[in-house]
Amino acid sequence: MKSRIFLSAILLPLFACTCLANKTHHCSAASPVTFGILPFVSAEQLVIRFTPLVNYLSHHLNVEVRIETAPSFIEFSRRTTEDKRYDILFTAPHFYPLAHKSGYRLIASVDSAGMRAVFVVSKKSHIQNINDLKGKRLATVDTNSLAALLVRKYLTEHDINPDTDVNIIATPTHNASLLSAYHGVTDASALMQPPYEAASEQVKNSMRILAKTDRAPHIPISVGDKISSACATQIRELLLAMSSTTEGKQVLKHNRFSGFRLSRAEEYEKFNALIFRP
Amino acid sequence: MTKAIPLFQSLRCRLIVSVVIIEIVMLSILVWNNISIIQTTHTDRLHDTASSMIQQIANTSGTYMVAVDYATLEDYLKNMSHYSELLYLAIFDRDDKLVISLGPYPENKRPRADTSPAQTDDDIFDISQDIQIAGQPMGKVAIGFSLSLMQDAIKKSRIRGMSIAAIEIILTVLVTVVIGLGLTRRLGLLSNAAAQVEAGNYSITVPTEIGDEVGKTAIAFNRMVAEVSNRTRLLQQEKSHSTKLLKENRQLIHYSLQIQELERKHLARELHDELGQCLTAIQADAELIRDLSNKDPRITTSATAIMEVSSRVYDVVHSMMHRLRPGVLDNLGLVEALKDEIKAWETRNIETDCSFTTDGDLSQLGEHTNITLYRIVQECLTNISKHANAKHVSISLIKHHQKLLLEVQDNGNGFISREYNKGLGLIGMRERVESLNGSLQLNSKPGEGLSICISVPLSG
Numbered sequence: 100m101k102s103r104i105f106l107s108a109i110l111l112p113l114f115a116c117t118c119l120a121n122k123t124h125h126c127s128a129a130s131p132v133t134f135g136i137l138p139f140v141s142a143e144q145l146v147i148r149f150t151p152l153v154n155y156l157s158h159h160l161n162v163e164v165r166i167e168t169a170p171s172f173i174e175f176s177r178r179t180t181e182d183k184r185y186d187i188l189f190t191a192p193h194f195y196p197l198a199h200k201s202g203y204r205l206i207a208s209v210d211s212a213g214m215r216a217v218f219v220v221s222k223k224s225h226i227q228n229i230n231d232l233k234g235k236r237l238a239t240v241d242t243n244s245l246a247a248l249l250v251r252k253y254l255t256e257h258d259i260n261p262d263t264d265v266n267i268i269a270t271p272t273h274n275a276s277l278l279s280a281y282h283g284v285t286d287a288s289a290l291m292q293p294p295y296e297a298a299s300e301q302v303k304n305s306m307r308i309l310a311k312t313d314r315a316p317h318i319p320i321s322v323g324d325k326i327s328s329a330c331a332t333q334i335r336e337l338l339l340a341m342s343s344t345t346e347g348k349q350v351l352k353h354n355r356f357s358g359f360r361l362s363r364a365e366e367y368e369k370f371n372a373l374i375f376r377p
Numbered sequence: 378m379t380k381a382i383p384l385f386q387s388l389r390c391r392l393i394v395s396v397v398i399i400e401i402v403m404l405s406i407l408v409w410n411n412i413s414i415i416q417t418t419h420t421d422r423l424h425d426t427a428s429s430m431i432q433q434i435a436n437t438s439g440t441y442m443v444a445v446d447y448a449t450l451e452d453y454l455k456n457m458s459h460y461s462e463l464l465y466l467a468i469f470d471r472d473d474k475l476v477i478s479l480g481p482y483p484e485n486k487r488p489r490a491d492t493s494p495a496q497t498d499d500d501i502f503d504i505s506q507d508i509q510i511a512g513q514p515m516g517k518v519a520i521g522f523s524l525s526l527m528q529d530a531i532k533k534s535r536i537r538g539m540s541i542a543a544i545e546i547i548l549t550v551l552v553t554v555v556i557g558l559g560l561t562r563r564l565g566l567l568s569n570a571a572a573q574v575e576a577g578n579y580s581i582t583v584p585t586e587i588g589d590e591v592g593k594t595a596i597a598f599n600r601m602v603a604e605v606s607n608r609t610r611l612l613q614q615e616k617s618h619s620t621k622l623l624k625e626n627r628q629l630i631h632y633s634l635q636i637q638e639l640e641r642k643h644l645a646r647e648l649h650d651e652l653g654q655c656l657t658a659i660q661a662d663a664e665l666i667r668d669l670s671n672k673d674p675r676i677t678t679s680a681t682a683i684m685e686v687s688s689r690v691y692d693v694v695h696s697m698m699h700r701l702r703p704g705v706l707d708n709l710g711l712v713e714a715l716k717d718e719i720k721a722w723e724t725r726n727i728e729t730d731c732s733f734t735t736d737g738d739l740s741q742l743g744e745h746t747n748i749t750l751y752r753i754v755q756e757c758l759t760n761i762s763k764h765a766n767a768k769h770v771s772i773s774l775i776k777h778h779q780k781l782l783l784e785v786q787d788n789g790n791g792f793i794s795r796e797y798n799k800g801l802g803l804i805g806m807r808e809r810v811e812s813l814n815g816s817l818q819l820n821s822k823p824g825e826g827l828s829i830c831i832s833v834p835l836s837g
Contacts, residue, residue: 131471142440146510153513165471166513170446178445 126330131163135185138168151350159337172243188321191245193370195319203321206335208362213314216249219306220287229257229310235286236266238279249312250289316366393557400549408542415534419527423494427504434518435506442515451477464521500524563591579606631812645702652694659687710740711747722758730769737776749809756802757785765789781833788826
């Protein structure tokens with residue numbers, strides 16, 4: 100009996116200190132949970148798009164969930180890997196391997212066939228196939244984006260050196276990339292397919308798809324080490340259950356997601372070959 | 378001679394002062410209104426600037442706040458911090474932690490937000506606003522504006538406005554005074570001319586070179602002065618003529634009265650000397666005839682009748698003599714003659730009591746004065762017995778210094794001018810007094826009797 104009391108006296112303060120040191124998040128904790136989202140669209144659009152999802156999580160986890168992003172992909176990645184700033188991470192597939200190495204644990208991914216980039220040109224353009232892009236101006240988003248990686252990979256596979264054979268012009272967003280080709284500022288545009296599909300009919304009717312890259316796994320959702328296992332499980336279950344509830348469906352519809360599914364870290368290992376190093 | 382009009386009662390002065398006062402009041406209201414507008418304008422401008430700036434910062438900062446890009450946000454805010462009135466600019470994150478501070482933000486004592494620059498508890502206009510994106514709170518921005526520049530601007534505007542107003546008031550006063558004096562100068566000329574006409578100078582004329590209302594008035598004034606001058610001259614001529622006639626008439630009256638008194642005196646003496654002697658002789662003869670009649674009844678009766686008739690005639694003659702010229706006046710003087718007259722009057726008017734008092738030496742007044750005063754008293758008593766219905770009459774004759782004062786007072790019906798004016802008694806009395814260079818005064822009210830006061834100067 101005495102030994103139990105002694106053990107408790109030693110272990111309880113140690114446990115408490117550990118908890119305080121790690122600031123481990125139990126979903127009912129008072130401090131807010133940071134939902135880090137890759138700045139793949141403008142910050143305002145990001146907030147508009149993800150606010151319902153964040154509110155959904157906040158409501159069901161009974162904790163304040165805050166949207167946060169970064170000025171750039173590189174800064175977002177740095178804050179992810181070095182600062183471990185985000186409790187819940189919504190990042191691009193090719194960034195996940197680095198996050199995983201920093202301690203983030205995959206809990207789900209967007210339930211979709213996978214993301215791919217498309218090459219589009221004006222319907223009036225003389226460019227008929229991918230090889231016609233040589234010597235032309237190709238607009239695409241940040242070189243560190245998934246789209247840029249898929250495009251470079253696709254060009255390389257078709258014997259086009261992306262650094263010398265085409266003039267790649269970086270644009271701040273996918274939409275900007277598409278509009279540059281639409282207005283004739285560039286000869287072609289390479290962007291992820293979902294933003295292209297979401298473009299206005301007027302723009303889409305003026306463009307045609309020249310080529311499509313291979314699909315990449317969809318966006319992973321992971322949690323940092325401040326999130327307890329129990330809370331991570333709770334979050335995962337909430338995400339997975341969204342497609343089966345009315346409320347969840349409305350949120351998913353707003354986000355243009357069909358739902359979330361279980362996924363494994365191995366699905367994203369293929370990006371190690373193309374690993375992004377900030 | 379008309380007295381000079383006091384400055385503040387003159388039309389010109391009141392007109393100019395009224396215009397100046399109105400001008401000063403209106404300008405003061407204008408200046409007060411302008412200062413109020415300036416203050417409101419500056420306050421509204423600062424309020425609008427602050428609202429616009431904080432709204433712009435709140436709208437812009439959201440994207441930086443959600444991206445936790447404070448460095449870029451600070452660079453952006455530094456561009457705005459050059460605004461001269463901006464004192465501090467502070468950004469707080471969602472945990473209300475100060476993340477950006479430009480300027481001396483009092484972190485230890487955070488200021489409360491003010492609603493208006495006009496309602497600050499210090500000289501800093503503090504405002505704050507939440508930073509949101511799509512309704513999601515991202516933090517807060519707080520801005521403080523120094524009011525010193527605004528207050529300096531208001532002060533300068535106020536001083537400038539008041540200086541302009543002061544100059545305007547001075548110029549207005551000067552211009553109003555000059556124009557007012559110019560406009561009212563001819564009124565002043567008219568006023569002065571009227572004063573001179575009132576003083577008797579009818580040769581004055583007013584300039585009529587301008588045909589406005591004042592000019593027309595001046596023309597009418599000149600005509601009126603000419604007419605008044607003409608009529609005054611005619612009146613003076615008539616008055617002079619009337620005065621001369623009156624003087625001559627009076628001399629004539631006085632002379633007539635003297636002649637009348639002389640004739641009366643002469644007639645009384647003739648009656649006394651001639652008719653009196655004859656009647657005495659008739660009476661003596663009748664008495665002798667009666668004594669010598671030897672008791673013949675017819676002779677005795679006739680002689681007695683003659684004696685009675687002659688005695689009655691003598692009484693009548695004596696009475697006429699007394700009325701024409703009372704002998705006692707010449708023999709015993711005025712006082713005794715008046716006493717005798719009053720006594721006789723009382724005998725005829727037994728219901729009226731008459732008192733007579735004298736004072737001073739009245740024995741050396743002279744014949745003309747004596748007979749004049751005697752006739753006046755006689756006329757007064759006659760009037761009282763005819764009109765007054767008085768119970769008491771008092772007569773006093775006093776010699777006081779070089780003046781003779783005669784007062785006849787009764788308690789009768791009082792003076793009724795119409796009845797007196799019916800006869801010539803009052804006129805006669807007045808003329809008799811005038812002949813002595815004296816004055817006559819009547820004091821009376823209906824039912825309260827009549828008092829006639831006569832004052833006669835005594836020469837020597």
